Amino acid sequence: MNEKMRVAIGSLRGATEEDLLFAKQLGVEGIVLNTPPFRGEASFGSGALGGTYWVPEGAGGSASRWDTFELVQERRRIEDYGLRLEALENVPIWFYDKAMLGLPGRDEQIENYRETIRAVGRAGIPILGYHWMPTRVWRTSKTTEIRGQARCSSFDLALVADAPPMFGREYSDDDMWANYRYFIEAVLPVAEEAGVRLALHPDDPPVPSLGGVARIFRNIEGVRRALEIGDSPNHTLDFCMGTWSESGVDAMMTALREFGERGKIDFIHFRNIKGTVPKFRECFLDEGDVDLVAVLRELVRVKFDGFLIDDHVPRMVNDSVWGHRSRAYATGYIAGLIRAVTETEL
Numbered sequence: 001m002n003e004k005m006r007v008a009i010g011s012l013r014g015a016t017e018e019d020l021l022f023a024k025q026l027g028v029e030g031i032v033l034n035t036p037p038f039r040g041e042a043s044f045g046s047g048a049l050g051g052t053y054w055v056p057e058g059a060g061g062s063a064s065r066w067d068t069f070e071l072v073q074e075r076r077r078i079e080d081y082g083l084r085l086e087a088l089e090n091v092p093i094w095f096y097d098k099a100m101l102g103l104p105g106r107d108e109q110i111e112n113y114r115e116t117i118r119a120v121g122r123a124g125i126p127i128l129g130y131h132w133m134p135t136r137v138w139r140t141s142k143t144t145e146i147r148g149q150a151r152c153s154s155f156d157l158a159l160v161a162d163a164p165p166m167f168g169r170e171y172s173d174d175d176m177w178a179n180y181r182y183f184i185e186a187v188l189p190v191a192e193e194a195g196v197r198l199a200l201h202p203d204d205p206p207v208p209s210l211g212g213v214a215r216i217f218r219n220i221e222g223v224r225r226a227l228e229i230g231d232s233p234n235h236t237l238d239f240c241m242g243t244w245s246e247s248g249v250d251a252m253m254t255a256l257r258e259f260g261e262r263g264k265i266d267f268i269h270f271r272n273i274k275g276t277v278p279k280f281r282e283c284f285l286d287e288g289d290v291d292l293v294a295v296l297r298e299l300v301r302v303k304f305d306g307f308l309i310d311d312h313v314p315r316m317v318n319d320s321v322w323g324h325r326s327r328a329y330a331t332g333y334i335a336g337l338i339r340a341v342t343e344t345e346l
């Protein structure tokens with residue numbers, strides 16, 4: 001790595017010209033795409049000389065993996081604006097849901113995931129983020145009122161503790177570990193060959209189980225074990241400061257110290273929260289439980305050389321659906337923090 005700690009714009013699905021100009025105007029150097037809606041191999045047919053050719057949209061089925069050509073196009077388009085495509089976060093969940101649940105068809109999904117990793121590598125994109133939450137991120141409200149009538153999301157376990165199984169039965173810790181081992185052992189060697197780092201996002205919220213599916217990356221023991229099973233320089237972390245802090249600020253700082261010292265953190269979802277499981281809410285960066293300056297000092301101490309991105313942000317007055325106002329505030333705040341701790345004597 002050996003880069004400088006830096007800020008990027010996250011939570012973009014695609015990158016329109018407006019998105020790229022917005023990123024440039026905020027002065028960041030890079031962006032991250034999260035679950036970009038690439039059309040994948042469905043858009044291509046086999047060429048006579050072993051290449052691929054474009055098939056009109058709608059001619060194929062729905063994509064089950066990504067294609068090199070499309071990824072290269074996207075990266076080059078971003079670079080045309082003087083920006084870097086830092087990472088892709090998350091393939092669509094239907095690319096590997098059977099793998100997560102150990103269902104019939106998982107081998108085909110895993111083969112496609114391996115092809116996707118190869119495509120990401122060939123396209124010169126260094127990081128593919130992933131998570132292990134078939135039941136996804138859970139919140140119990142997206143309209144919790146915070147300061148100045150801004151709105152944020154919140155979680156109260158009491159409201160969902162009795163939620164029925166989402167996939168017909170209960171999946172235990174042991175089930176999810178067995179499925180995880182099967183998956184990561186199949187894909188990590190391909191990531192090594194392809195020069196791609198797979199960055200794990202922890203389970204949000206970090207509770208034992210939701211919707212009948214155990215959440216095995218809910219604490220430091222689980223994430224340590226992920227890095228033991230998948231022991232490779234190409235296996236890293238998307239350190240979600242918000243998710244870790246949902247277990248308490250001390251738990252977050254302990255994980256930050258440990259994984260930071262080990263050089264395992266590729267990037268950080270830089271968001272703050274108030275409260276801990278079983279009940280917490282999101283908030284503006286400057287009003288949460290986390291001491292942001294302490295986090296930045298720790299990142300300097302462990303010589304963190306990745307990037308920080310905004311994550312979920314509160315909904316501000318007259319904001320866009322994506323949250324331009326709130327994201328501009330968060331990104332400027334992060335950039336200021338980085339400058340303050342890296343360019344001054346503390």
Ligand SMILES: [Mn+2]
Binds near residue numbers: 201204242243269311
């Ligand atoms: Mn996150």
